[in-house]
Amino acid sequence: xxxxxxxxxxxxxxxxxxxxxxxxxxxxxxxxxxxxxxxxxxxxxxxxxxxxxxxxxxxxxxxxxxxxxxxxxxxxxxxxxxxxxxxxxxxxxxxxxxxxxxxxxxxxxxxxxxxxxxxxxxxxxxxxxxxxxxxxxxxxxxxxxxxxxxxxxxxxxxxxxxxxxxxxxxxxxxxxxxxxxxxxxxxxxxxxxxxxxxxxxxxxxxxxxxxxxxxxxxxxxxxxxxxxxxxxxxxxxxxxxxxxxxxxxxxxxxxxxxxx
Ligand code: BJW
Numbered sequence: 001x002x003x004x005x006x007x008x009x010x011x012x013x014x015x016x017x018x019x020x021x022x023x024x025x026x027x028x029x030x031x032x033x034x035x036x037x038x039x040x041x042x043x044x045x046x047x048x049x050x051x052x053x054x055x056x057x058x059x060x061x062x063x064x065x066x067x068x069x070x071x072x073x074x075x076x077x078x079x080x081x082x083x084x085x086x087x088x089x090x091x092x093x094x095x096x097x098x099x100x101x102x103x104x105x106x107x108x109x110x111x112x113x114x115x116x117x118x119x120x121x122x123x124x125x126x127x128x129x130x131x132x133x134x135x136x137x138x139x140x141x142x143x144x145x146x147x148x149x150x151x152x153x154x155x156x157x158x159x160x161x162x163x164x165x166x167x168x169x170x171x172x173x174x175x176x177x178x179x180x181x182x183x184x185x186x187x188x189x190x191x192x193x194x195x196x197x198x199x200x201x202x203x204x205x206x207x208x209x210x211x212x213x214x215x216x217x218x219x220x221x222x223x224x225x226x227x228x229x230x231x232x233x234x235x236x237x238x239x240x241x242x243x244x245x246x247x248x249x250x251x252x253x254x255x256x257x258x259x260x
Contacts, residue, residue: 001229006243009227012210013184013240014247017095020182021087022200024102026189026215030081030234033074033105037191043067052162061155065146068158072123072140080111083188083233086241088112093244096182100175102190102197104160117175119167119197121160130154172196179204188214189233192221201225 001009013019025035035041036048043051046067050056057064080088088111090097098115099108104123108116126137128149137147137156147156161167175197179185185204192198201211201221213225214236222228229236 001227005227009210009212010240010243010247013244016183018182019090019094019096019184019186020098020100020178020204021090021186021188022100022102022179022190022197023087023108023188024190024192024197027083027101027233028081028103028105028107029189030083030232031078031107033078033103033107034071035189037193043070049163052160053164054162055164057157057162061146061157065142065158068123069140069142069145072142075105075107075123076140078107080107081234083237084108084111084113086237089241091115093241098178100178100197100200102194104158117171117178119161119171119175121158123158123160125159126156127159128152128154129157134159167196175200176203179209180207182207182209184210184212186212186214187221187225188237190215190219192219 025033029035041048051064051067084107087099087108091114098117099113100117100119101108102120104118104121106122106124124136124138125134126147127134128151130149130152131154133149133151135156148154149156179200180203182204185201187201190197192201198221201224205211205224210226211221211224212227212229213219213221214229214231214233215222216230216232218228229240
């Protein structure tokens with residue numbers, strides 16, 4: 001993004017009160033969590049799309065749980081990176097700030113974000129396939145794969161939304177309401193291909209919000225975004241945050257003050 005566009009974005013953000021961030025796997029990449037698509041998206045010879053389905057789970061629950069056990073093992077020791085940390089701090093900066101994430105890794109909460117919607121569930125929870133009860137499942141590696149419900153002995157499944165499954169309607173309604181009610185929507189580290197999450201930026205834009213995309217590379221959203229900032233989220237977000245602080249700090253040498 002050129003300097004003039006950055007300056008106009010910073011000025012706009014300095015006066016914004018309702019800001020939302022929609023995040024995807026890219027925000028956790030710098031923490032060491034692999035993304036789904038692209039060269040790191042393969043596990044053994046399987047693509048995520050062929051494992052994250054109810055059909056794959058019915059066919060071979062042990063295989064699907066082995067994949068989740070492997071991913072849980074990767075995620076357990078890692079922490080949030082500066083991208084997650086800036087978003088957590090933005091709850092203080094903006095009057096209303098929320099994170100809507102497609103990620104299941106729990107790193108936003110670990111960073112301190114409280115106003116959080118997890119669209120696709122959470123990898124640290126499991127659901128009983130018979131009774132639907134949800135429980136925390138922190139052990140890694142799992143002592144038994146596939147794990148069984150301690151109450152009734154039925155198979156547990158990850159408490160995650162797979163392809164072809166509906167998202168929690170309450171969570172989805174809140175995500176659309178936040179998007180349609182914000183002044184700025186950041187779309188960070190997502191390929192913007194998975195629905196219905198990929199429709200949230202359009203809902204925000206229709207309602208008049210600025211859409212700011214942060215990604216290593218262009219996506220199907222890029223032509224429709226008001227700003228595209230190319231680069232790793234763990235560097236771009238701290239840089240935006242620094243510029244915002246400089247803008248709003250009355251003691252800053254440029255003499256620019258809060259614009260709202
Ligand atoms: C960086 C970076 C750095 C890297 N900094 N950037 C309408 C049209 C077409 C299809 C559909 C439609 N509606 C529904 C569908 C079907 C389907 C779908 O969208 N398919 C598409 C693939 C075509 N959607 C569904 O099935 C959804 N269900 C549904 O709609 O149900 C309807 C229904 C109603 C009533 C009854 C029944 C059904 C469910 C979707 C569930 C998605 N689940 C997954 C897996 C489970 C979670 C898990 O195990 O972890 O969620 S799929 C996978 O993709 C995962 C992710 O959350 C999701 C999104 O991926 P994401 O985050 O964008 O990651 P990547 O890897 O794709 O991209 C990473 C990006 O980061 C890249 O762009 C990099 O460049 C970038 N990057 N490093 C900045 N450092």
